[in-house]
Amino acid sequence: MGRDLETIRFSTTGTLYTFSIVRQSTPEFEVPYALGYVDFSEGVRIMGQITGCDFEDMRIGMSLALSLEPFGEDDEGNPLTGYRFQPCEVEGD
């Protein structure tokens, strides 16, 4: 128990654990979009949108890389940057 956490740097590529094509969402999201859980070798699973891949080509187990992309605006109209995942070639461990 506690709130003492440390920041660690982890790899920017992982594998797709599972995914869905979301076709109905809240108004701030344009549908359809691909949503997935990506597993990283450090033992972390992160949810994010997947871009740069045709929906039909998505497969559980595919390799994905983190990418920083524009992600809408905040309440005052300032651009936000968020993370997404894109298909990538496996570079080995």
Next chain:
Amino acid sequence: MTDVHILGVGMTRFGRHPDSDAADLGAEALLEAVADAGIDARAVEAAYCGHVFQGMVTGQRILAEVGLAGLPLTNVENACSSGATAIREASLAIRAGEHDVVAAIGTEHLTSSFKGALTPDPSDPEAAVGATMPGVYAMRARRYMEEFGMTREQLALIPVKNKANAARNPLAHFKTPITIEDVLESRPIADPLNLHDCSPVTDGAAAVIVMSDRALRKYGGDRAVRLAASALRSGSVDVEPVSMTFEPLTWATAQDAYERAGIGPGDVDLAEVHDCFSIAEVLRVEGLGLFEQGSYPAAVERGEADISGRLPINPSGGLIGKGHPLGGTGVAQVVEVVRQLRGEVGDRQIEGARVGVAHCRGGKAVGIEGAACTVQILVR
């Protein structure tokens, strides 16, 4: 310590109620539960009211509406387990010896609170990247298909079963049976889930009257059903990624309930489980230990979960068929189990049912497997 008994149950029709609000619905259910118990409403000593989006003091508005204002009243929010948690709190008040007769109410006027897909709280980091509840369950469905070979048609059989059951339930939101083709051709929501895989936006309320041994002796009780266990857990933090095709939270809560009741999954005659989505029913019944992991889709295909089957699941129609007014859901499940055990449900009656389970699970918070889970065991 006293046992806890349910003597009275009530529930509104589930569906759209444009001319009522959550308090009106809760009041209707409460009055029916009191009448069903055959007690004077003034015998009720305290009340708990579960709801999610109905705002402050909805429970007090219900009591005011039925002339019971003044009782100790606690509003309970625990996402989709809110109503079930209200029953647990009522049972604890009885077990503690503080009260002898307590009402538990669950209500939600969801059509005026929400449209479209339910999403996690906006502060949730996963909501910020586009997580919706259908999306999360769709991902679990896809993973389950990958691991256990479940087909899309097998998954579709769950809404087909539940809407067939709902068609036999006069209080259900949906009255029309559907086919596998209807499920597969319905509007895609989050692949592989379509509209018929999802529970609807529903208004409704339900209530139960729980009491102690002493009160049961006073009021007489050959219609009483014993609440043998009412277990609650919150999800633990996932330090490492865990399987999304099995529910440790449901499993752990069920173990608490089975241990308390002295009953195992093999003794269960029916279960109402939290089928907010078709895949959810699979994960629930396997987490409850009622079916082996990976085996449920084929069991449904063989008819084992039908009302006439080996172990009927969601005879009321479940959330998918009967409807899912968040706060009302957990109480309505217990209402169904009580009525089944009393033999009062007409053509959806499960013959000889003696032990029933009600399972709820709700809410989402990043990093934990699930927010609130309840498992209640009822015995007659």
